[in-house]
Amino acid sequence: MVAADVGLVAPPSRYVLSEENRPTTVAQQAKLVIPIVDASRVAMPDDVEEAAKLRSALQSWGLFVVTGHGMPKEFLDEILEATRKFFHLPLEEKQKCGNVIDGVKFQNEGYGIDRIDSDEQILDWDLLHEYTLESGRVTMDVLKAMAKLLNQEEGFFINMVGERFKSYSRFTYYPPCPRPDLVNGLKPHTDKSVITLLLMDKDVGGFQVLKDGHWVDVPMLGNDLLVVVGEGMEIVSNAIFKAPWHRVVTSADKERLSLAMFYQPEPERIIGPSGMLVHEKRPAMFKNSLVQTLADGYWDAFAAGGRTVDFLNVRINAEADAELEGCAVVANN
Numbered sequence: 001m002v003a004a005d006v007g008l009v010a011p012p013s014r015y016v017l018s019e020e021n022r023p024t025t026v027a028q029q030a031k032l033v034i035p036i037v038d039a040s041r042v043a044m045p046d047d048v049e050e051a052a053k054l055r056s057a058l059q060s061w062g063l064f065v066v067t068g069h070g071m072p073k074e075f076l077d078e079i080l081e082a083t084r085k086f087f088h089l090p091l092e093e094k095q096k097c098g099n100v101i102d103g104v105k106f107q108n109e110g111y112g113i114d115r116i117d118s119d120e121q122i123l124d125w126d127l128l129h130e131y132t133l134e135s136g137r138v139t140m141d142v143l144k145a146m147a148k149l150l151n152q153e154e155g156f157f158i159n160m161v162g163e164r165f166k167s168y169s170r171f172t173y174y175p176p177c178p179r180p181d182l183v184n185g186l187k188p189h190t191d192k193s194v195i196t197l198l199l200m201d202k203d204v205g206g207f208q209v210l211k212d213g214h215w216v217d218v219p220m221l222g223n224d225l226l227v228v229v230g231e232g233m234e235i236v237s238n239a240i241f242k243a244p245w246h247r248v249v250t251s252a253d254k255e256r257l258s259l260a261m262f263y264q265p266e267p268e269r270i271i272g273p274s275g276m277l278v279h280e281k282r283p284a285m286f287k288n289s290l291v292q293t294l295a296d297g298y299w300d301a302f303a304a305g306g307r308t309v310d311f312l313n314v315r316i317n318a319e320a321d322a323e324l325e326g327c328a329v330v331a332n333n
């Protein structure tokens with residue numbers, strides 16, 4: 001690109017990050033391999049080897065690639081294709097299902113910045129419904145396996161968050177950006193969910209996770225999904241499982257899609273560290289909070305570039321944030 005072109009294709013200035021917050025070259029790629037867990041194996045009661053992989057993935061990353069989830073390639077392709085079709089509709093069509101009512105009131109469902117959902121007519125309801133069921137099954141298996149890692153009965157986390165706990169789907173479209181070095185696709189954040197299950201674009205990468213103070217690329221996963229621990233899990237597990245910081249960087253010439261399913265506790269529940277995981281050597285790391293309060297605080301925390309537990313002063317003990325020490329990118333954001 002010649003210098004004169006840069007001005008023409010540069011992103012609008014309000015998207016351009018200050019120098020210290022720009023996506024930097026990703027470090028230490030060669031030595032790092034994102035952990036992989038087989039969902040069908042981890043659901044087996046006696047698969048000690050797979051349970052050990054899950055433990056190590058959670059301890060060192062807070063996320064992992066999930067294989068063996070049983071969803072056929074054609075099914076996942078169909079979902080991504082329907083999502084793409086929706087985002088390619090003219091703006092007026094997409095705005096018919098906008099997430100702002102009467103130009104003011106922001107609602108959870110709809111098309112818009114930050115919170116994006118599907119138009120059921122385009123991304124047909126049956127398809128999304130089936131995906132919700134399938135991904136719910138995978139998530140339940142993961143939650144059961146996580147409970148067993150802590151020597152608790154299978155339903156430990158599921159009961160804590162409530163059997164009616166909710167899944168929100170968020171479809172995100174990242175247009176190509178001529179200067180990926182200057183902007184975020186999605187800024188650094190932790191999820192507020194208990195668990196997030198992510199179906200990512202098969203052709204365009206961009207997801208990065210903060211590991212030991214460095215941003216690390218999560219490669220494209222094909223038919224595999226990504227499980228990400230959220231702040232809800234961090235709270236109920238008394239910070240034994242921690243929510244990783246992650247972000248998305250853009251591509252100069254390709255659009256990117258993702259579909260995130262966020263599993264969240266029933267809004268009227270109070271959540272806090274489980275009594276089973278609080279003891280003399282490990283006091284409670286968080287106060288109890290109403291789920292709805294955490295949910296409401298999330299977007300303010302996101303806007304401020306922080307975590308909900310910190311933004312709402314839910315954290316009692318600083319230990320849970322050790323990973324972030326020395327990371328200017330997030331601290332300054």
Ligand SMILES: O=C(O)CCC(=O)C(=O)O
Binds near residue numbers: 191248260
């Ligand atoms: O688009 C992605 O791959 C990640 C999305 C994400 O992290 C989120 O929606 O919370």
Ligand SMILES: [Fe+2]
Binds near residue numbers: 189190191246
């Ligand atoms: Fe996220």
